[in-house]
Amino acid sequence: MARRITRKQLKQSDEFVSTMDSMVIWLSGNWRPIAAGIGVVCAVALIWWLFGLWNHSRSEYASFALQQAVVIYEGEDSFGQLQPTGDPDAAEVVFLQVIDDYGKTDQADMARLYLARIHFDRGQTDAARDLLVGLTERHRDDVIGRLATIDLIHLRIAAGQANEVVAELEAMVVGSNPGLPRDVALYELGQLYMAEQNPVQAGEYFQKLMDEFPEFHFSQSQASVYAIAAQHDPAMLKAIARRLHEGRWEVTASHWVENDMNL
Template sequence: MASHLDLEEQEQLDQLKAFWKTWGNLITWALTIALAAYAGWTGWNWYQRDQASKAAAMYDELDRAVQAGDAEKAGRVFGDLKERFPSTTYAAQAALQAAKAQFDKGQADAARASLSWAASSASQEDVRDVARLRLAGLQLDAKQYDEAAKTLDAIKSPDFVALQADRRGDLLVLQSKPDLAKAEYQKAYAAMDKNQDYRRLIEAKLSTLGVAPSVEEAAAAGQGAAK
């Protein structure tokens, strides 16, 4: 019996040796690749958390500078943040915050530079569009009309149609094109939520161009009811 078991064990051992000879290297490489991939994934997650933690600390420093009205420090911190952690959400938000602090302190050139970075490099599309809207406003203030038009053209999100049209209207007014401005303001007024307070400002702009949107809206509603 013992001899029979020994023969079976030897046969199984020989089969295992043959299997390992055929597939051993492949299995070893597969395990190595799997372990390397897992280690890489774990390391990348740690790296991402580490980067986010450091970026958050810098953003907090920038926020304190903004609250204190220290535009110079806010600009410096933002410069470091965008250089070290440009792909984080903190860098994008820092650009908007720094630009506001700079604008409030009369540093229009620095504010435009901060918004230009956000408009082209922020990792979130909605932040890029917010930056473009604000940048276009500063470009209008600086009479950079061609640049403002290009900035507005870059906004593609449907969420910003109303504000984009409103800002286009401002541009066209400054370019002495009242009829085109009127059309843009009407587009903005129609696209803006009726509960938004800003809609009244657009209505006021239309009124200065001889348009009473509330009357037109009532007339349109009456025609719709008649149908």
């Protein structure tokens, strides 16, 4: 038996046909702006994709250029050296070129960090300070900013501001100053007191660092450090021996390697 179609169903069918007719008429009258809009969206997507490819390629070139400069600065075989063994004058030229070519990138700012170290080694403290302060302001919460903060600390200590630096590092240890992580601040305090011929105080910070941060990686080659530990804190020397056995302490060092590695 055939199914009867009600008036309501006929009305709904008419409404659907009418709606489709209206859409077809509207599309036929507006297809040009619609096509133009789709074209704009596709063009923007293509430009964004090409920009991403270009930016990635540029970043790779910047990283390669920076690495070449670092090798020139540190030397081909710098492992185990307390100071860079390369050619700082030649490296300076390459670092400046990286900055000129990639001025607003992280790679360029790393070049500025190394350039500051070259200035510091030459005794050009004002030039080094200007670069480091700029880096700490631009990189407040990343590795570049922390490395710049550490180098700025070393510069200030060399300038006779050890007392002020101690107060700031103590604030970082307790968390009231966000300049450096607690473990790095503890390490810097230990190094500072060791340089100030206060091995007992230095030992307290190093021991606290080893107890609280077992994953912290040490790298040290200065025989005087081990001699001082043996004389003033034999327990710490034993702790160093344990960490050496665990692979968490290396009897070697390179230029500012300790915190560079841990950051």
